[in-house]
Amino acid sequence: MNARKLLPPVAVLVLFGGLWYAVSYLLLDPARRFLLPPPQEVWQVGFADAFNRTELLQGLLYTARVAVTGLAVAVVAGVLVAVLMSQAAWVERSLYPYAVLLQTIPILAIVPVLGFWFGFDFRSRVIVCTVFALFPIITNTLFGLKSAGREMHDLFTLHDASRTVRFRKLQLPAAVPAIFTGFRISGGLAVIGAIVGDFFFRQGDPGLGVLLDVYRQQLRSPELFAALLLASALGILVFWIFGWFGRALTRHWYQPADDRS
């Protein structure tokens, strides 16, 4: 990464920081400054203060644990479902509508139901994450597994390749870029799922979602913004890790159409 590529996002960051200060100090009078405390106050209260820092980092850890577990379940289940769908049209026909349903039902409405069924602690939070993260993994993996062209398949047919050989040597490698796109999208969604789970379930270890809610109720806005920043950072980290892995695995041969590097 060179300076040229780094400059634009850094410029946006500076602009964003400037805007933040401007709103805190120019737009809001001191009595209402709690609506958007300036960055250094967020830092001092949220991260420089040992007690708050411990609480926030603990919350981050719990949230990360829930999100990563939920994502792992979604990765295994999603890839498995997509592989089955790619191998038999009838499986795809029978399951796909329900995969879509998973995406279209108002997910927030079923979260309380999940709590009913599975309790209000870790397990339910993980299930919420999995439900959030499953669909993009299924669709992207399936898309990837079907992305090899007809002539490629013809070659394997001409040489009597078995179903497993075709899968291992053609469909799966061709799917790698799309699979990682799915993981990347779902990584962000799993973090959201963990926080949503916190909003609804109060038993078990309190993650960032619980903290966000507590800070909101107590009008502790510096801590609130600190928690928000940590939650975003976690999402970005997961997104970035999968992006990096995907690129590392396919950099020799796969160049996305919008890659300007």
Add this chain to the structure above:
Amino acid sequence: MSVASIGEQPRARIGDPVLTFDNVSMTFPDGTEAFRDVSFELRAGEFITIVGPSGCGKSTILRVASGLEKPSSGMAARGTDNIGYVFQDPTLLPWRRVRANVELFAELHGHGATERRGLAEEALRLVGLEGFDRHYPRQLSGGMRMRVSLARSLTLRPRAFLFDEPFAALDEITRQRLNEEVIRLFQSESFGGLFITHSVFEAAFLSTRVLVMSKRPGTLVAEFPVPFTYPRTEELRFDPAFAELSREISGALKEAYR
């Protein structure tokens, strides 16, 4: 195609029929008639090119010849299971390096690593790509990718070699070079070649026989034996007899568009 050591098979004996079409017709399930009553025989050491209008069912002939499609009537008999098939697209696996791509077919037939490597190296030498085995396909030009595709088919020493407009997407000079390459391979391997193209000149340059197909549903409407001896070189393209033959084929092709 379950030949265990296909690489050591004797070369095709010249004159052995490798492909026989007997009144073959092909209609797709959706009712589209691709071609009708096509009959010809291809022998090892013979190179047939089919020219015809776009969409006349030429490519479908190759699909039937290879066994990828079953004809709706008539008989398409293969005298060999060892068939090479190259498409207009080189269809390389982009995640594999050149050598691994060339090894693919031998791999699918269960050849061991050492043997595969030997076959791939020889095939790459035949198409003039030594030293490129560690490249990825996207690092190569279109012409080089097509060479890799040819090499991949050559590893198994096919006795019948099907070409589906393999050079149509390449520039003229690259195309002419590859034409000469194909002729060289044809001479050294003496397979039976069946080549599909739009280009009359390509057809006349490569073949022992040119067949002209009508528009869909395609039927064979004319046949031209090509008298020139191999090896054919650059100079042939400027030979008056070559020009005359091309003119005749061209005329038949224009008729076929009616």
